[in-house]
Amino acid sequence: MTTTLRDAIALTDRPSRPSPVSTTLTFGWRALLKIKHVPEQLFDVLVSPIIFTLMFTYLFGGALAGSTQAYIQFLLPGILVQTILFVTIYTGYTLNTDISKGVFDRFRSLPIWRPSPIVGALLGDTVRYTTASVITITLGLLLGFRPDGGFLGVLLGVLLLLVFAFALSWTFIILGLLVRSPNAVMGVSMLVLMPLTFASNVFVDPATMPSGLRAFVEINPVSHLVTAVRGLMAGSPDTGEIVWVLIASVILTAVLGPIAMRIYRTRT
Secondary structure (H helix, E strand, O other): HHHHHHHHHOOOOOOOOHHHHHHHHHHHHHHHHHHHHHHHHHHHHHHHHHHHHHHHHHHHHHHHHEEEEHHHHHHHHHHHHHHHHHHHHHHHHHHHHHHHHHHHHHHHHOOOOOOOOHHHHHHHHHHHHHHHHHHHHHHHHHHOOHHHHHOHHHHHHHHHHHHHHHHHOOOOHHHHHOOOHHHHHHHHHHHHHHHHHHHHOOOOHHOOOOOOHHHHHHHHHHHHHHHHHHHHHHHHOOOOHHHHHHHHHHOOOOOHHHHHHHHHHHOO
């Protein structure tokens, strides 16, 4: 045994450095394992879409559209967008939790591609987004949602939403790196998202709103996203809105990604 240990210590060949893809996938797998071992993390993902969809459909459907059947056609794409945007908060929340537990410093000391812990966590969080999407769409179908765009339209709508969610997550990564506690990340993030999602075209047509509010809703990025997703699911895609969402996603990632990584490298 002593000889074996001595031989292992005396090895002169340095292990090869893992590739960026390998380390990123490893951290993505870590994010999934965290969900496995702490399944309570999926509570909001599983319950929130159900509560929001049922509540708004049956509380406001008859008043706003004449029937719940008619309202669910308009509402479901918007509720789907709102649900996924809320789920993106957990990216910053879990990162801040790692920081508070000291795991953050350990990751920075490893000989790996520096962004891999963050990019891997983002990839792992796509499981949350996908799970929430499946639950919301399934419930909508049970309530009478019938997308004229068919399966392909729904799939493209979800994919577009996931692209934007990935880009938006960099915002909450920055918050996770800057604020002092996970609860603070959650609180600040909700203050950002609540006005953007409720003052949008998620629940009602902006044409029914006062002029001042309608002006804000029309420039709200969430409204552009909802319009693009709604058009794809309805079988009448709005090319302009889709391009707007894709460009916005690229800009968010290009601007916020480097800022997040700079804070990640220099944080003490």
